[in-house]
Amino acid sequence: MESTKTKILKLLRSEKGYLSGQELCEKLGVSRTAVWKYMKQLKEEGYQIQAVQNKGYCLVDVPDVLGESEIKSRLTTKWAGKEVYFQEETDSTNTQAKKLAEEGAVSGTLVVADCQKKGKGRRGRVWESPKGSSVYMTLLMRPDILPQRASMLTLVMGLSVAQAVQKILDSEKCTQKVQIKWPNDVVLNRKKLVGILTEMSAQIDYIEYLVIGVGINVNTGEFPEELQDKATSLQAELGHSVNRAELIAQIMKRFEDNYAIFEKTQDLSGLLEEYEAVSANCQQPVKVLEPGKEYTGIARGINKMGELLVEREDHRIEQVYAGEVSVRGLYSYV
Ligand code: BTN
Numbered sequence: 001m002e003s004t005k006t007k008i009l010k011l012l013r014s015e016k017g018y019l020s021g022q023e024l025c026e027k028l029g030v031s032r033t034a035v036w037k038y039m040k041q042l043k044e045e046g047y048q049i050q051a052v053q054n055k056g057y058c059l060v061d062v063p064d065v066l067g068e069s070e071i072k073s074r075l076t077t078k079w080a081g082k083e084v085y086f087q088e089e090t091d092s093t094n095t096q097a098k099k100l101a102e103e104g105a106v107s108g109t110l111v112v113a114d115c116q117k118k119g120k121g122r123r124g125r126v127w128e129s130p131k132g133s134s135v136y137m138t139l140l141m142r143p144d145i146l147p148q149r150a151s152m153l154t155l156v157m158g159l160s161v162a163q164a165v166q167k168i169l170d171s172e173k174c175t176q177k178v179q180i181k182w183p184n185d186v187v188l189n190r191k192k193l194v195g196i197l198t199e200m201s202a203q204i205d206y207i208e209y210l211v212i213g214v215g216i217n218v219n220t221g222e223f224p225e226e227l228q229d230k231a232t233s234l235q236a237e238l239g240h241s242v243n244r245a246e247l248i249a250q251i252m253k254r255f256e257d258n259y260a261i262f263e264k265t266q267d268l269s270g271l272l273e274e275y276e277a278v279s280a281n282c283q284q285p286v287k288v289l290e291p292g293k294e295y296t297g298i299a300r301g302i303n304k305m306g307e308l309l310v311e312r313e314d315h316r317i318e319q320v321y322a323g324e325v326s327v328r329g330l331y332s333y334v
Helices: 004-014 021-028 032-044 068-072 093-102 151-171 234-238 244-265 272-278
Strands: 048-052 056-061 084-087 110-113 135-141 179-181 185-188 191-203 206-216 285-290 293-302 308-311 317-320 326-329
Touching (some): 004 032, 004 056, 004 068, 021 032, 021 056, 032 048, 068 084, 068 244, 084 093, 093 110, 110 244, 135 244, 151 179, 151 185, 151 191, 151 206, 151 244, 151 272, 285 308, 285 317
Parallel strands (some): 084 110
Antiparallel strands (some): 179 185, 191 206, 285 326, 293 308
16 A cells, blocks of 8 residues: 555656645545645655645655655556665664564565665675665565575576666766676676675575665765775766665666566576676686685676586586675676
8 A cells, every 4th residue: 555655755756847735635535734744744854845825836856865655656566665664774674674574574575774784795794884875675575486596586686786777877878888797796887886685594495585685886975995996886977866766666677577587487598688788797707716616717608597607728617606606807806
């Protein structure tokens, strides 16, 4: 069920001019006083709403407000983001999503926070998660697939994020191209823009739930010195800030569409072309670091199971599974 606030935001956004109080009351089925109260709340949350007598209400500025109603009012999906849990501050959206899963939350639940105190990266690393500038979100799913196939969903998410970001760049006539560093870093200008961490609870042949956590540097102003050559943000590349709620909604839409393609074959065969088109590794020399094994080779693309194909010096092809593995460019981060 859509909340009244979500409906008001949708109506205000779709209206070019003013929307009269009367119209709002009729469309929402609430009283004038209720409308006035909602407008007051929205203003307090940072929305710039102009109220003019005999004309009504107009949304004059859409600030980068992140909240449940803001996200819901932009979502156009059927199941991805069906429930949205928003917190100003949390430990980690992955931890929260797992907790909600244990309590029975539905597949498609999306957890979003404005700040994380214990943001988790891959391989036990910390994901710095300052307030007010980035996207920290986790999608909870209960997919009917074998646990061995779960890592492919990380690739589906990576592709979806890359496509949503590329759309923003294209709409601004920016010529830069988003790429994916297998398995799950989205890069821009050869620097990391997005990290993805997938965790799951499974039996040997059955996934109880899976959480796909996405961290995106959106409006990050400055990075610590040690990260300056390795990380970037959308704001740093575009020169202006980007609306985080809209970005989240676009990613959910892409993910839902891509997941429908994945679901048909339960592998990446229907998405390989799109993935290869944005792959940063293809035909690049890479170093593969697997637990207890380290080697170099040339990345030749991925197969339909999402494994990276690495050609070694003796021309043998290694199929690298996207588990606890790290792949680095030989000469740079990518
Ligand atoms: C990586 O190491 O590249 C993965 C980073 C994943 C970070 C995101 S932010 C939202 C979600 N919550 C977490 O604690 N981690 C993921």
